[in-house]
Amino acid sequence: MISPRVDRLLAALAAESAACGSHRILDAAEQAAFLRIAQESFAVPATSPAEARAGFLAAVAERLPVVIRDDELIVGSQRFVADTGHGNVGHIIVDYGRFLTLGVDGMKAQVAAMPAGANRRAFARALDAFATFILRHAAACAAKPGFADAAAVCRKIAGAAPDTFREAAQFVWFIQLFLHAEGTAAAVSFGRLDQFLLPYLRDPAEAREILACLFLKSCEGDESQNLTLGGRNAAGANEENALSLLCLEVMAELGVNQPSITVRLHDGSSARFRDAAARLALCGRGQPSFLNDPVVAAGLMAAGIPAARAHDFGIVGCYEASPQGDACPLTVVGEVDLPAVLLDYLAGTPAAAGFPALLAGFKAFFARWWAGPGLAGLARSLDDIRTRAPSPFESVCVRGCIESGRCAEESGAVFTLCGVNVMGIGTLVDSLAAIKRLVYDERRLTLAAFLEQVRADFPDPALAALCRGLPEKFGRDEPVTNGLAGELSDFIAGQILASRLGSIQPYPGFFRFGLDIVTGRTPATPDGRRAGDRVSYGCGPAELPGLEATAVLKAAAHVAHAQCACGNPLKLNFRRGDLTAGRLLALIDGYFKLGGMQLHVNLADAAALRDAQARPAAHAALNVRISGFSALFVKLDRPWQDAVIARTENGL
Secondary structure, three states, rough: OOOHHHHHHHHHHHHHHHHHHOOOOHHHHHHHHHHHHHEEEEEEEEOOHHHHHHHHHHHHHHHOOOOOOOOOOOOOOOOOOOOOOOOOOOEEEEOOHHHHHHHHHHHHHHHHHOOOOOOHHHHHHHHHHHHHHHHHHHHHHHHHOOOHHHHHHHHHHHHOOOOOOOOOHHHHHHHHHHHHHHHHOOOOOOEEHHHOHHOOOOOOHHHHHHHHHHHHHEEEOOOOOOOEEEEOOOOEEEEHHHHHOOOHHHHHOOOOOEEEEEEEEOOOOHHHHHHHHHHHHHHHOOOOOOEEEHHHHHHHOOOOHHHHHHEEEEEEOEEEEEEOOOOOOOOEEEEEEEHHHHHHOOOOOOOOHHHHHHHHHHHHHHHHHHHHHHHHHHHHHHHHHHHHHOOOHHHOOOOOOOHHHHHHHHHOOEEEEEEEEEEEEHHHHHHHHHHHHHHHHHOOHHHHHHHHHHHHHOHHHHHHHHHHOOOOOOOOOOOOHHHHHHHHHHHHHHHOOOOOOOOOEEEEOOOOOOOOOOOOOOOOOOOOOOOOOOOOOOOOOOOOOOOOOHHHHHOOOOOOOOHOOOOOOOEEEOOOOOOOOHHHHHHHHHHOOOOOOOOEEEEHHHHEEEEHEEEEHHOOOOEOOOOOOOHHHHHHHHHHHHHHHHHHOOOO
């Protein structure tokens, strides 16, 4: 037990979650008030989009209902979050450390030194609104019995920099709230909280309760607030600390699904840190995510980030790496649907004397597609973000924007990246392997005849079954598909990294959140997948029977991880009792030594999940890892539940 207060808060959260129709805890009245403020505020003319957003923030600060719930040590509700239609991209890790050091008044002084103009006015108004927002919470706390200490904390940090752990944690939470108010977007992540809160850690017992209260608040609103622990710096020093361990211990005791914990592992990680992370994983709630520290840093350096900054990274939302606080990573702007690109290539029924020529033709086709429509679509999205959604408060929080006088969306940060989410590498590899075997190696049918079957969604069920049952499927550690995965992922990632849009660097990751599950738009593919079936997830294989964990890891390690800092997730499922801490760490070590980047672990049984579908009330507390975050299984939409069950049956 952390404390009686935390027990009461945890019980209240469970009751609220059970009563809520979403896997996120929201409040309809708070949402309605927030949407009304947005509608009225954005109807007021402004001289620039940034000033319009600042005016909206001022209205939020003055009018959004302030809700203080019983027992809270960390105050401020995130249950207002709703789509206003004026949101930004989110998916950001801001410079909490600088804001904590300078406080609101210090940041105001920095903004006052900016060149005069619309952005300076917007930045200053956003900071004024932030201070008003905090002071309104101070007044609400002062009016509530038993909250005098909270009122004092809020009054202080409305201007001055925090001095205590509680003040710092409360300040970080207010930043989270205001970023969510401004952006109405997901994946506003804490990043390296164990680094920027460490200077305030004096009493671990007190900090344990405060951390628990912060983590419980994180279960409101946003479903993907990542918190990254451990790692090492560019000089090779191990940066895990007492707060890193405390975060793992608190999360294991709470058993909640937010924040999404990520641990950075390397060959200097301590046994104590590794064991604490493994114990958390064995709780069976889909936490934490395991990250290969040097591989992720290499991926950021491949995207042009200097070594010192590449090693100071956190994870944004689900999987995506970004330097902490001085980058605008825009991690979910770009999209590549590899099965769709392959089908477009094959639509011309390319004349190829052999499989090497067919493969070379696909690579040339992809290069032309990316340099043309792919990059053009990315540029249009970035133009829309820059002109529609400049975010003054986020920009104040990201290093480089005050100095440059530009918003984060205007490439004002020190580094501006653009994530390119590449979906379906496993499906692509299996499709090409099927063509290689059936058309070129065994000559069972012509390429034209094969493609006619694919376009018609396999009217010959025997051919579909043959394609699905080929032995060299990706994920079985077979040379053909391992080689294709390595060659194609290296080529695709290289094409993306070689491109540039002004000062913006695209950077790849082999995933596309959610679209591997809701892929009804994807036609049949040559691997035997029928139209509308799910495509492969992350850098892993398709849903195949009889997969073995070690074979999956060996296969996935062939993907070009060191070029893909925007995320190469792989998820494995084990039945409870089949996995020990020692075996888990051995699997992680083996995968990471082969060059793998990220590993997520579920402990679930398909029969129990089906029972949860049939009797949700009996499984209300069942947490699962569904992608880059954990969620209550019974709160997921049916397609997501079905995907979790099917992948669980196959060990994924």
